[in-house]
Amino acid sequence: MATSPRGVVDHSALKVNQTGIVATVLVAFIGSAFFKPALVLIPLLAVVLLLGTFAPQLALFKQLYFKVLKPRGIVRPRVVQDRPEPHNFAQGLGGVFLVVSSAVLLPLPVVGLALALLVAVLAFINLAFGYCVGCQIYFQLGRAGFIKATPGTTGTV
Amino acid sequence: MATQLWALAAAGAVVLVAAGLELWRSRHARARAVGLTAPTTAGDIEPYILYFTGENCSVCRTHQEPALAKLAGVRIDKVDAIAERELSDRFHVYTLPTTVVMSGEGKSLNVNYGYAPATKLERQLADARGANLRVSATA
Numbered sequence: 001m002a003t004s005p006r007g008v009v010d011h012s013a014l015k016v017n018q019t020g021i022v023a024t025v026l027v028a029f030i031g032s033a034f035f036k037p038a039l040v041l042i043p044l045l046a047v048v049l050l051l052g053t054f055a056p057q058l059a060l061f062k063q064l065y066f067k068v069l070k071p072r073g074i075v076r077p078r079v080v081q082d083r084p085e086p087h088n089f090a091q092g093l094g095g096v097f098l099v100v101s102s103a104v105l106l107p108l109p110v111v112g113l114a115l116a117l118l119v120a121v122l123a124f125i126n127l128a129f130g131y132c133v134g135c136q137i138y139f140q141l142g143r144a145g146f147i148k149a150t151p152g153t154t155g156t157v
Numbered sequence: 158m159a160t161q162l163w164a165l166a167a168a169g170a171v172v173l174v175a176a177g178l179e180l181w182r183s184r185h186a187r188a189r190a191v192g193l194t195a196p197t198t199a200g201d202i203e204p205y206i207l208y209f210t211g212e213n214c215s216v217c218r219t220h221q222e223p224a225l226a227k228l229a230g231v232r233i234d235k236v237d238a239i240a241e242r243e244l245s246d247r248f249h250v251y252t253l254p255t256t257v258v259m260s261g262e263g264k265s266l267n268v269n270y271g272y273a274p275a276t277k278l279e280r281q282l283a284d285a286r287g288a289n290l291r292v293s294a295t296a
Binding site for chain 2: 030121
């Protein structure tokens, strides 16, 4: 699990997840130029992301981190006081984009591949610069009242 | 291969358009937010920072708060962007974190949408102190 009830998130798990997304889309994108069936990785990634959003124990890349990379010391944990909801929302949004991408891959391959690439670009931006577009959308939805906002604090740091 | 190239071009075009729109929007919002006023403590002459954050903002905790902690002796007013809707709307806060450098009189001088490193905030605070000195010298 990437989180605990006390509101901490292991950001290394998130980074591994983002790396997995970028790598899978790139393999599908480049591979499909030579071997068309490589495109099947895109719907598979959509399933992985959506499963991981609703059942964290099924999040493939995060489980790879928790079961293999972290115990063997390959990736060091980076636990930060944080909330998991925006990250889960961002992952789910990526999954939905990939579902749409998968649905149009055969009739409109350019659109399908472009959507998948956009998901990879957003994951890369989060991985490299720490800017999570999905989290900003989550914030905007919270402001608009579509998502129940958790009470925060106002005061002096 | 042509499909991949077209897809790359389409994705690149979307990214460029989105980045351009974001740049335009943040410039536009910054221009409207500079010069606005916020409540301040009577008698304060030192510039301070309005720090808009939220429970769900990761970058706030991992980047912005450590940067703010480096600014020794600077008053930082933490504002929950969702709870304080009116104030965040007034400063056009659409991204978290947002930091606003305020003059001692409570007038916004610089608005930073997104993470602002300590060096940038220090420079803006130094400019704000310089502006305060010029105002006092003129008065």
